[in-house]
Amino acid sequence: MVDRRNVVVAMSGGVDSSVAAALLVEAGYAVTGMMLRLWIEPGLEAHNRCCTPDAMAEARRVANRLGIPFYVVDVKNAFREIVVEGLLRGYSQGITPNPCLLCNRHIRWGILLENALNMGADCLATGHYARLRRYADGTIELYRGMDDNKDQSYVLSVLDQSQLARTMLPVGEYSKQEVRQLAHSYGLTVAERAESQDLCFLAGQDYREFLARHAPETVRPGAIVDRAGKVLGRHSGLANYTIGQRKGLGVASQLPLYVLEIRMEENELVVGEENELGHRRLIAEQVNWISGKMPASSFHACVKVRYRSPLHQAMVFPIGSDQAEVEFDAPVRGITPGQRAVFYYNNQVMGGGMISSGYD
Amino acid sequence: MDNQKRIYLDYAATTPLDERVLSAMMPYFNQAFGNPSSVHFFGQQAEAALERSRERVAAHFSAHPDEIIFTSGGTESDNLAIRGTAFARRQKLGCNRILTSPVEHHAVLHTVEQLASLYGFEVEFLPVDASGKVDPDDLRKSLDKDVAVVSVIYANNEIGTINPMVEIGQVCREFEVPLHSDAVQAAAHLPMEQAGQAVEMISIGAHKFYGPKGVGGLYIRRGIDRLPVQTGGGQEYNLRAGTQNVPYIVGLAEAFDLAQTDVAVRAEHYRALRDRLIDGVLTSLPNARLSGHRSDRLPNHASFVFAGVDGNHLLMLLDGAGFACSSGSACKVGDPKPSDVLKALGFSDRWALGSLRVTLGTGTTLEHIDALLAALPELVKKATA
Numbered sequence: 001m002v003d004r005r006n007v008v009v010a011m012s013g014g015v016d017s018s019v020a021a022a023l024l025v026e027a028g029y030a031v032t033g034m035m036l037r038l039w040i041e042p043g044l045e046a047h048n049r050c051c052t053p054d055a056m057a058e059a060r061r062v063a064n065r066l067g068i069p070f071y072v073v074d075v076k077n078a079f080r081e082i083v084v085e086g087l088l089r090g091y092s093q094g095i096t097p098n099p100c101l102l103c104n105r106h107i108r109w110g111i112l113l114e115n116a117l118n119m120g121a122d123c124l125a126t127g128h129y130a131r132l133r134r135y136a137d138g139t140i141e142l143y144r145g146m147d148d149n150k151d152q153s154y155v156l157s158v159l160d161q162s163q164l165a166r167t168m169l170p171v172g173e174y175s176k177q178e179v180r181q182l183a184h185s186y187g188l189t190v191a192e193r194a195e196s197q198d199l200c201f202l203a204g205q206d207y208r209e210f211l212a213r214h215a216p217e218t219v220r221p222g223a224i225v226d227r228a229g230k231v232l233g234r235h236s237g238l239a240n241y242t243i244g245q246r247k248g249l250g251v252a253s254q255l256p257l258y259v260l261e262i263r264m265e266e267n268e269l270v271v272g273e274e275n276e277l278g279h280r281r282l283i284a285e286q287v288n289w290i291s292g293k294m295p296a297s298s299f300h301a302c303v304k305v306r307y308r309s310p311l312h313q314a315m316v317f318p319i320g321s322d323q324a325e326v327e328f329d330a331p332v333r334g335i336t337p338g339q340r341a342v343f344y345y346n347n348q349v350m351g352g353g354m355i356s357s358g359y360d
Numbered sequence: 361m362d363n364q365k366r367i368y369l370d371y372a373a374t375t376p377l378d379e380r381v382l383s384a385m386m387p388y389f390n391q392a393f394g395n396p397s398s399v400h401f402f403g404q405q406a407e408a409a410l411e412r413s414r415e416r417v418a419a420h421f422s423a424h425p426d427e428i429i430f431t432s433g434g435t436e437s438d439n440l441a442i443r444g445t446a447f448a449r450r451q452k453l454g455c456n457r458i459l460t461s462p463v464e465h466h467a468v469l470h471t472v473e474q475l476a477s478l479y480g481f482e483v484e485f486l487p488v489d490a491s492g493k494v495d496p497d498d499l500r501k502s503l504d505k506d507v508a509v510v511s512v513i514y515a516n517n518e519i520g521t522i523n524p525m526v527e528i529g530q531v532c533r534e535f536e537v538p539l540h541s542d543a544v545q546a547a548a549h550l551p552m553e554q555a556g557q558a559v560e561m562i563s564i565g566a567h568k569f570y571g572p573k574g575v576g577g578l579y580i581r582r583g584i585d586r587l588p589v590q591t592g593g594g595q596e597y598n599l600r601a602g603t604q605n606v607p608y609i610v611g612l613a614e615a616f617d618l619a620q621t622d623v624a625v626r627a628e629h630y631r632a633l634r635d636r637l638i639d640g641v642l643t644s645l646p647n648a649r650l651s652g653h654r655s656d657r658l659p660n661h662a663s664f665v666f667a668g669v670d671g672n673h674l675l676m677l678l679d680g681a682g683f684a685c686s687s688g689s690a691c692k693v694g695d696p697k698p699s700d701v702l703k704a705l706g707f708s709d710r711w712a713l714g715s716l717r718v719t720l721g722t723g724t725t726l727e728h729i730d731a732l733l734a735a736l737p738e739l740v741k742k743a744t745a
Binding site for chain 2: 032037072073076119120
């Protein structure tokens, strides 16, 4: 039942996925639109931007305009169990996870892809700004999108070869500007909505309030200490701080102080001066090598330490099958356990893993 | 996939307009286009068509023409019947109770809920058995003269079960309480003549029997206390203000004529196809159960529940395979809730979330039923969590 020409597009009602669908229709694929119904904290449904009735109506309008079938896939329970629980677990371990990565790996390229294949589709297409290169032997490489400002390859670095084999990224070859023009030329009057939210299920509320309700152990007050262990003050709960944060510490000091470390077990917040912030090295765990194979040797790379971080020059040393040590050319700030380090070689995504620690 | 290759099995949701109905409607859009209330000849032409339609509809209820009120559809008819009599009988007699069943269409359920929450009526739900039927003896136990109106669905849209309306009507008559019935599904497949004798108010909607959407009727017996819900001009015996939608009313009358003619013959034809489908599904799928009554159900209606199946997903897979069906829990925005009707029948969420409704119509063939039976086991398996 595999038909090369059946593609399911993950639609959000936004311009990128709408243009992705239009490009595929124009290229002659048999396109079906699907939209995920995610979990939203009960009571906040009206404030969520991603899967509101408005966004669904918009996606439905686009599908209608393109003459393609459209379905909404309910993944509320799985989203709650995998993404939301994953986030809460991370915070209670003192790390700062990126829920979009969990969602991509397990929900979009898990449940949605499964639904698409069930429907007889061959591929799942999304509106991400990233590019794929397919080789005759079946291997697939993942590259940054053409538009540097919009590149979303970071959030796709969790995908393996079998997932990428079933993936199409039609807008990755274009800039955001071109995508807007394409939308116009296809007659898709997609409303310019705010960009998708990082924590869509919080619907704009402060994540700290959410944590206070669902993981109260992360908001217990405790001591603020320096590297030497000297107590400088009290913190209001570790979830209220991120690495590199300066404001809101409430500790008097001659030089500005920054959050250096979150010690969940001791419920301690470690602070220090600016020159203590950066790290030369980090360890990444659960590394996903896009090729599916651990590189034979260390390699020079550019590394992102969070989604919006700049690219930092570094050497990447694979350790065992799923770990890597990254050694930066210069100290890098904001290395945060739980976030993802992604390794690029020129424009190609080599792999990435969860940061377990930063050190010198 | 083009529509030619798709198999439509959702006739309880809506039906295609019959060509004969379309032809009957056409002259009233731009030729005999007058306003039936006007004095001049254009108005008289339209009025003649309107009143002729009223007579045709009335005949099928064995009713007087002035017992037929034209509305915008089944939902409005339900609202008018229930609100109209509830308010009138409270004003006149102080009646403050409403009795209904837990398996009503939302047009009734949400109406009585609002009458309770905003207007202080006391709404009581009669019990139903495992097939969704109301027992007239249960009604007798709850009924008294302080009841403003009783509303019981004639044949349920989700599960197809037909209620014993004649017996229920007799109980209501013992207490002189008006009985309303939503017959939006039933009117397409059951003779309404008998019902007109037993029930004081009956709602119908044209698009369920190959008529146009957006037009319906209410049979309301002479002498039943009533107040208008929509106020304005004096149309429809002062009960439903607004210029009548003449072409659509003509369409309703034509379609209702066609539906009520040879109704038993067509029912026999549908029943054979339906039973083949029901037997086939229950034989080939061990995790399937029929919802609703095995025999006292709409002749074109088959409904199932599948344990552990995601009903929304099943509908999507069916659509992908070219079968247009429906379910009680499905919803287009992907937020499925177990249907109130299935829960009232005692199904747990595990069963109620996996519901499927297949409803047959004029376009349905034996080949369609067999194609569905061939495809279903694999699709149900894929939709099983």
